[in-house]
Amino acid sequence: MKRKWIAATAMAVTAGLLTACSGGSGDTPTNxxxxxxxxxxxxxxxxxxxxxxxxxxxxxxxxxxxxxxxxxxxxxxxxxxxxxxxxxxxxxxxxxxxxxxxxxxxxxxxxxxxxxxxxxxxxxxxxxxxxxxxxxxxxxxxxxxxxTNGLWYNKALFDAAGVKYPDDSWTWQDVQDAAKKLTDSKKGVWGIAAPIDSQGGFYNTILQAGGNIINPEGTASDFASPAGIAGLKFWTDLQAAGASPTLKQLSDTEAVSMFENQKVAMYTSGAYWALRFYKNPDLKDKVDVAPLPQGVKRATVTSxxxxxxxxxxxxxxxxxxxxxxxxxxxxxxxxxxxxxxxxxxxxxxxxxxxxMPEFHLQVFIDAIDYSVPLPVAGNASEWQGLAPQFLTPAWDGKKPVEQAAKEYQDAVDQVLAKQ
Amino acid sequence: MTNVATKPVRRPVGRRTGVSKPSGWWGLAFIAPATIGLVALYVWPFLSTLLKSFQDVPAFGPATFVGLENYTTLIGDGDFWKAFQNSALYTLIILLGIPLAVVLAALIEQVGRGRAIYRVLFFLPVVTLPVAIGMVWRFIYNGDFGLLNYVLSWFGIDGQFWVADPRFTIYAFGVVGIWMGLGINLIILGAGLQAIPKALYEASSLDGAGRVRQFFHITVPLLSPSIFFVTILSVIAALQMFDLLFIMLRGVNNTALTDSKTIVYLFYEKAFVQFDQGYGAAIAIVLLMVIMIATALQFRLQRSWVFYG
Incomplete structure (x- = not known):
């Protein structure tokens, strides 16, 4: 008796599974x-x-x-x-x-x-x-x-150092000079955050220097070209000048948190932080955004x-x-x-x-005109992961940028060649 | 005394024939839930992983058989050996935590009232969300504002970037790993301690043995089966370390991650970030073999130090 009951239950369960699997089949009339x-x-x-x-x-x-x-x-x-x-x-x-x-x-x-x-x-x-x-x-x-990316900056820190706010006329040199002036090691304030950041950082500067990140065919990278090296140097120079927290400091405390804690005066990144900065009562009146500085030309990656x-x-x-x-x-x-x-x-x-009327967010929309798609050739997640490994020595000043860029390029090209 | 207690009880032989044939079906039914679970959750995934390790598995579409290619790539892969080294170092550090657990367990056993409070305190990390643990330790280890560097500064010691400098990360994780594992280890060792007859301590103190001598000559030998068990579990867990790395280094752009990957982290990265499932499977199989060898080795070595009353 009991055995039959169990068998029946089993049958019912199985039948249920079968109908569940076959559910939703057949043609789909519009109504x-x-x-x-x-x-x-x-x-x-x-x-x-x-x-x-x-x-x-x-x-x-x-x-x-x-x-x-x-x-x-x-x-x-x-x-x-x-x-x-x-x-x-x-x-x-x-x-x-x-x-x-x-x-x-x-x-x-x-x-x-x-x-x-x-x-x-x-x-x-x-x-x-x-x-x-x-x-x-x-x-x-x-x-x-x-x-797209812009140059977020902290007006209060600019005022304190007596530096003019960034605007659309700013070049790389202006950022480098301002970053040094804004740095006040006694107060623990740095001019800019210079992490190894591809999308918000060195991809943009390589493009601004007139280079490519990956060639149009998607078969090779361009990091060791003169433009590639110039784009990387923009950041390593800031590190060498002590105008940014070190990589170790930026590993412990993310660049965006450093900016939110008002430890860095400038931070290049995307529009997606706008709401977070706006909702922070300490930052709302102090923060604004300018276009990325120009190198040889204007450029930003977009995705x-x-x-x-x-x-x-x-x-x-x-x-x-x-x-x-x-x-x-x-x-x-x-x-x-x-x-x-x-x-x-x-x-x-x-x-x-x-x-968010207090922020000049229009710069992110204007940036569409000079934006370039984020490079995604080949197994993108594999070669994108290589940046910290090969660029850290250059950022730390332990290897010449040219050498690190060459090794980085070779490693990326090896991944691209696999497809 | 202990001999009497551990002597196996002889089973009445006659009963065994009493199981009649037709009821064998019921036996299968009773073990079915466990068996199905085991097959579906362990045996089947294991077999499919083994198969994948001999294949090139693209994100979509059919896999192709590549023989030993994944394994030969693995042998020549510097990243794998680096991860292997990191996992081995981490495991060694975790092993150092076991003597600490034994001493702590013995000390807690000495506490009369309030023993439970200590147990709870040590057990808390076990039931705390790993994410929360990761956040707290990241704060403790922070190079600029960390609690650890603050304490070190009292003694005039220069602080370090404990989880941002690849020279220190594995050691820093080792400390967290020991702390996280203490709770379970203390429970197991505590149970082992309670099985040691108090009379042995009384007799030895009449013979003039001090606390320290009792610890080394009574506690440690009689606790050795529990210590052995704890060691086996700790080594397996240490070789599988992944969560601390994932929480404390990934997603925060930590440049120390490159040099701090463990075997399981590398597996995760290959299989789930880079979608190279065949290679990931090969890493998993090699890890399984490493764990099996490490465990077999311990069973061999235990003959010389574990004392089964």
């Missing part, structure tokens, strides 16, 4: 009730994403959007395993350095036709960002937001999140509709109004600027 998942990695932005989803559901009552937030360390491994196993979210955030792997592996929904049929004008997005989500002529993601769809989604038509909505004005406006990010859609950034 069927459909649920799509939309994954991101930011707790901060999750409310805005939910608001966008709700807005979409209003006009598409048959589609329900489930917003999922995964912690950053797990996001990419979960997405990768999900894509390989057929259980990935339908829509998800994509980054340029992971994009190629997914596009090459056929994991992303081709949006080229959607762009055409919805008459989406790709020129409304910053070109470097939209280009980074194109693979072999096909569009696989629509830009969600973007970031942005793209909204992509999973090629294995069971509801590709509904998914395309949702992704088109995510790339549109309404979704951009909701993002701008929440103040967390700079939306990629041209002309929708005003609410973001207005939310």
């Amino acid at each position: 069927e009730k459909v649920t799509l998942t939309y994954a991101n990695w930011s707790e901060d932005q999750s409310p805005a994403m939910k608001q966008i989803a709700a807005e979409f559901e209003k006009t598409n009552p048959n589609i329900t959007i489930k917003v999922q937030t995964l912690p950053w360390p797990e996001y990419w491994s979960t997405l990768q395993v999900g894509a390989a196993g057929g259980t990935a979210p339908d829509a998800f955030w994509m980054l340029a350095d992971h994009f190629r792997e997914y596009a090459k592996g056929g994991q992303l929904l081709d949006l080229s036709d959607t762009v055409k049929s919805n008459k989406i004008d790709m020129s409304v997005y910053p070109k470097p960002v939209s280009d980074s989500y194109t693979y072999e002529g096909k569009i696989f993601a629509l830009p969600k937001d973007f970031d 942005g999140i793209g909204n992509a769809g999973y090629a294995g989604s069971k509801h590709p038509e509904e998914l395309k509709k949702f992704l088109a909505f995510l790339g549109g004005t309404r979704a951009a406006e909701i993002q701008a109004a929440t103040g967390t990010v700079l939306p990629a859609y041209q002309g929708t950034q005003k609410p973001w600027l207005d939310s």
Whole structure:
């Protein structure tokens, strides 16, 4: 008797599993009730994403959007395993350095036709960002937001040292001179933070010196060229002059924290810190931002999140509709109004600027004109990880910059040659 | 005395034949939950890792068989040997914590009332979130404003950048590792101590033995099975160290990370950051072999120092 009961339970459980597995199969007529998942990695932005989803559901009552937030360390491994196993979210955030792997592996929904049929004008997005989500002529993601770099500075420390505030006329020399004047070792104040930072730091200066980071073919790096060395020297000179905390100090206390604690007067980085500085009552009235200084020319790297769809989604038509909505004005406006990010859609950034009127945030938008995409050739996460290993001796003054740059270049080229 | 207690109880032989054949099915049913768990969570992942270690596994798409290539790359990989060295050094430091645990366990045993308070204090790190521990120790080790350097300055000693200077990182982690492991070790050793008959101490003190002599001639020999057990667990845990490194160095742009990677950190980086799963699998298999050899070696060595009453 008991045995039969157990057997029956087992059968029921198995049957349940089977139906669970087969659920959601079949064709998708447009009026069927459909649920799509939309994954991101930011707790901060999750409310805005939910608001966008709700807005979409209003006009598409048959589609329900489930917003999922995964912690950053797990996001990419979960997405990768999900894509390989057929259980990935339908829509998800994509980054340029992971994009190629997914596009090459056929994991992303081709949006080229959607762009055409919805008459989406790709020129409304910053070109470097939209280009980074194109693979072999096909569009696989629509830009969600973007970031460029600027020179954040602390007005109070500038006033104390009697130095003129940075403006758009500043050159490298102006930054070097100001950094030295602003440094006051007795007070424990440095002119600038000079960590080994690629996106906010030496990538920009190499470009400003007229160099490339990776060649256009993506086969070799350019760190040991005269421009590459000049771009690296900009930072090692600041270290050598003692105008920045040492690398060890910046390892113990991150550059951004040093800036927040008013230990450094200048910090080159992205627009994404704006809200954090603005919300800090100690900093709100003291901080402002200027364009990055010019070298031989103006330049900044840029990157942005793209909204992509999973090629294995069971509801590709509904998914395309949702992704088109995510790339549109309404979704951009909701993002701008929440103040967390700079939306990629041209002309929708005003609410973001207005939310922090004391900061000259327009410099980040103006920077689009001279921005260059963040280089992502080959196995980007592997060669990007090499910077601290090869550049630390140059920053510490233990090796000539030329030699460190050459060794760094050789190591990066070796990774690029593997593809 | 102890002999009597540890003598194995003889099983009634007759019972064994009493199990009738048809009920064997039920036996399987009873062990099924454990067996399924073991197969699904250990055996299957192990086999698939072993297989992957002989393959080139791209992020997407089919894997290709490459024979021993991952292993030959590993042997020539300077990063791997550096990580191996770091893990070995860390393990040695953790081993130094075991005598400390034995002494502390013996001291706590001496405390009459309030023994539980000490146990709780030492056990707290075990139940604290590793993230919180990492944050606190990063503050303690901070080169500019750290608590440790502040204390050292009282004695006129120049502070160091303990977790930002690769010369010190592994030692700094070793100290945190010992502190984090103390709780568990003290529980195991404490249980072992309570099994030592008090009469031995009484008899020896009548014979004129002091505290120190009792510790070395009664406590340590009779506690040696527990010490051995603690050593095995500590070595395995130390060879798998990853969390401290991940929390204290990664994500904060710490330039010391390059020279402080452990084997498991390297595995994480290869398999999950660089998506080279085949190579990652090879690292995992080599680590498994290292752990097996280290454990087998300890079982061999224990014959000369562990005393089973």
